[in-house]
Amino acid sequence: MSGSIITIGNVGALTSAYIEAMQKNYPRADQIIERLPENIRIKIRQKTPSETDLSSIRYAIVELAVDGVNDLSPDSKTSLFTVFRAYCNKKGIGDVENTIDLDWVRDHTKDKNEGSYAKVFSLFKALEHISLQSKLKEWAGDNTNQLNAAQKIHDFIENPSSSRLDLSNLNLESLPDIFDHSVCRYRLRDFIVSQNNLVYLPESICNMEGLMVLYLSGNKLQAIPARIGNIRNLTNLSLEKNQLQDLPYSIAGLSKLTNLDLSYNRFSFVPEPILYLSSLKRLHLQNNQLQVIPDSVDNLKELNCLNVSENNLESIPRSIGKLNKLTNLSLSSNPILFVPDSIGLLDKLIVLSMANINTLQSLPSSLLHLKSNCQILLRNSNLTPQLADMLTEGIISLDGAAPKFHIPGIDVFSLDQARQINHILRRFHLECEKEGFVSFKTNYPALFSYMLKNNQLKITNEWIDRFLIIQKVMADNGDDLSNKILFYFELAEQNSSYRDVFFATIAEATITCGDRMVLSVLHLGIAYSHCVIDKTDLKGYANFLIHGSWMIEQLEEIARVKVIALESSNICGRRPDPIEVFLAYPVKLKERLSLQIDVGGMFHFGASDVNEQDLEDAASFIESQLSSSDSKASILVMRNDWLEALKVKCPIEFKQITDNRDKSIDALMSHANDCALQESLFIENEYKQRLKDLTKEALE
Structure with a gap:
């Protein structure tokens, strides 16, 4: 024929x-x-x-x-x-x-x-x-793969409800020139020929007027037919993983094309025809040999995804900032030196990937102004220390919403926490009229590094953030609380031994209620005094422990019981304020009990549910616990911090007491009997009594 x-x-x-x-x-x-x-x-x-x-x-x-x-x-x-x-x-x-x-x-x-x-x-x-039958028979011959493909083509043509033909993964080296068939021309919508060994395409493929999707990825194509632009209804064209170096100019006529994948080919330049595809939304040029992106890329006004990763790009044109519909931009794995500041104009950007770039010399500050839902990926990019510090500083110093940066060595969540802490600290400095605040990282570098290294940013942010809520209740006294927080931040910045105690204190407070939050300020003061006090002065140290930590612990327990009683009785017709109750005792009893705490500026409401009789009962109870030197010694020997100080000051006596206790226990264990429990209690009581005696001697 x-x-x-x-x-x-x-x-x-x-x-x-x-x-x-x-x-x-x-x-x-x-x-x-x-x-x-x-x-x-x-x-x-x-x-x-x-x-x-x-x-x-x-x-x-x-x-x-x-x-x-x-x-x-x-x-x-x-x-x-x-x-x-x-x-x-x-x-x-x-x-x-x-x-x-x-x-x-x-x-x-x-x-x-x-x-x-x-x-x-x-x-x-x-x-x-x-x-068709003649052509298919001639093409297929006795080749098993081609016979299989011919059968698929025949089945497609004979099925009037089908609009999809899949010839992928058949090891085909050619296609039959049968696509002028009226069914192929008008009914075929999706044609998949991926993962074969095609070197060329038949010209008739360009006559499929109804075709919308053409997948040719994973072949060996070095060129595509010059009339490819005749497939006017084409919306998706995948040419990924071929051997293409250029495209025919007619491709510019694919006015409905929205998706074009040219990844993993051999393009050394962006083919000019694709810059005229006015409907294009997704363009993939990953893993080619591109040296430059032309300025005219801004012709692609509808583009929302551009992938030019794994090429040889050293720069990105400023015109990219005009692609204001971009949501995904991948620049990863290129030797890029500079990124234009116009990239900050891409206000719809959701993902900006700059991973695996080891050549960056600078990053524009405009990146900081991208939307808060934008992920900026810098993983495995070998940023210089100066660039990393500058970027981190910029992120933390931002007020308001900020994009999510993924920086090597710093997780995005930590940056968010640090930025929120920075915002609150700036506010506290303004409220207290303290000048010189630059940023959390600049003003408190030791604290910032410690928090980052020890995963303390989240706890610190929660602790400091909850004080903002408490401040709303404090009316005019809020500035005093801000001053105290800043004071203890500065102490923790300057004193490395205090730092661990500082974070342990706020961590404990954060997992509890508002009462513990406010009391944590008192505890921070006590903890700092404990760090700097001369522990060899046993009299002074004992006085500090009793009138500091111990008394606060007792008053907190009294306050806890009081809150439970108030909630049960509900005498006032309202819920009691635990913060009021817990603060009332230390604030109002400071002078009477000689409390070793700083309550300057600590607020206390006039409508407190703690009355004078409550205060009298609390003070009397505590004073009764300190009625003699023996009772004071009993309190002290129950504290590990006191025993450590006693061990340092009286090492020989302390060792003798502990050695005697250990020998008695060893002897008891060697001949255990029914009276062992009673005898062990006797040994423990004798041990504590000797420690009390040593304590009283030391205090005299």
């Missing part, structure tokens, strides 16, 4: 031209005819007195089809008539002729009834069918 008009391309085009002529669309019919081979065009024109005589055009087209039938071998004619009758039966047409000649042509082109038209179309369908 090589000399016949009966090729899939010709029959498909003749069918289309006939339809347009029948619908009186001369310009479209003429356009289709012009795409036919010259010898066929000449025959049609010769049989058409007037170029606009649509009836003559229809007659000429069908007459050409009949000429094609006459060129067939007897066997092919038999096959054609079998298929022709089958198509007619599908249309519900009986009385099918046994011959197709010029009289048949005349009857079925001049008659305007539906049956005549249906027979003409059935003829074209039959011609297409036998041409």
Whole structure:
């Protein structure tokens, strides 16, 4: 059939031209005819007195089809008539002729009834069918993979409800040139030919007018057909993992193309035609050999995803800032030196990837002004210490929302916590009229490093943030509390031994209620005094422990019982304020009990639920616990901090007491009996008594 008009391309085009002529669309019919081979065009024109005589055009087209039938071998004619009758039966047409000649042509082109038209179309369908079968048989040969593909093509064409043809993963080295078939031209929407070994594509692939998705990834294509731009309805084109170095200019005509994947090819420049794809939304150029991105990239106004990672880019054009619909931008794994400040204009950006870049010399401050839902990925980028510090400082110093930076060695959550702490500290400095605050990292570098290293940023942020809530209740006394917090921050910054205690104190307070939050300020003061006090002065140290830590512990327990009683009775018709109750005791009893605490500026409400009798009862109870030197010694020996000081001051005596206790226990264990428990209690009591005696001696 090589000399016949009966090729899939010709029959498909003749069918289309006939339809347009029948619908009186001369310009479209003429356009289709012009795409036919010259010898066929000449025959049609010769049989058409007037170029606009649509009836003559229809007659000429069908007459050409009949000429094609006459060129067939007897066997092919038999096959054609079998298929022709089958198509007619599908249309519900009986009385099918046994011959197709010029009289048949005349009857079925001049008659305007539906049956005549249906027979003409059935003829074209039959011609297409036998041409397809011949072409597929010739192409497939005895190759198993190609036979498999041919069957898939046949099944697709025979299934009128199918619009998808998948020929992926078949190890195909070529495709049959059958895509002029009317079903392929008009019904095929998704064509997947990925993961094969294709080196070239048949030209007929460019005639699939209805095609929307074309996946050609994972082949060996070095070029694609020059007329690829004819696939006007194409929206998705994947050419990933081929060997392409350029694209035909016609691709600029794919006005509906929204997704283009050119990753893993051999492009050394961005093909100019794609810069005219005005509907393009996603462009993937990952892993090529790109040296530069042209300024005209800003023509792609609809672009929301651009991936140029794994190339040889040293710079990014300023014009990229005009792509104001970008949500994803990947610049990773390029030798980029500078990033333009215009990138900060991309206010819809959700992901900016700059991972695996070891050449960055600077980053624009405009990055800090991207939206808070933007993830900026800098993982595995070898930022210089100066650049990392500058970036960290900028992030932490930001007021308001900020993008999420993923910096090597610093997790994004820690940066968020540090930024919030920075915001609150700035506020405290302003409230207290303290000058010189630059940032959390600058003013408190030792604290910042400690928190980062020991994962203390979250706890610190929660602790300091809860004070903002408490401040709202404090009215005019809020500044005093801010001053105290800043004071202890500065002490923790300057005193490394106090730092551990500082964080342990706020960690304990954070997991409890508001009462413990406020009391933690008192505890921080006591903890600092404990760090700096001379522990060799046992009298002074004992006085500090009793009138500091111990008394606060007792008053807190008294306050806890008071709160429970108030909540149970609900005498006042309102819920008691635990903060009021817990603060009332130390604040109002400071002088009477000589408390070793700083309550300057600590607020206490006039409407406190703690009355004078409550205070008297609390003070009397504590004083009764300190009525003698023996009772004071009993309190002290129960404290590990006192025992450590006693051990340092009286090492020989202390060792003798502990050695005697240990020997007695060892002896008891060697001959354990029913009285062992009682004897062990006796040994422990004797041990404590000797410690009390040593304590009293030391205090005298």
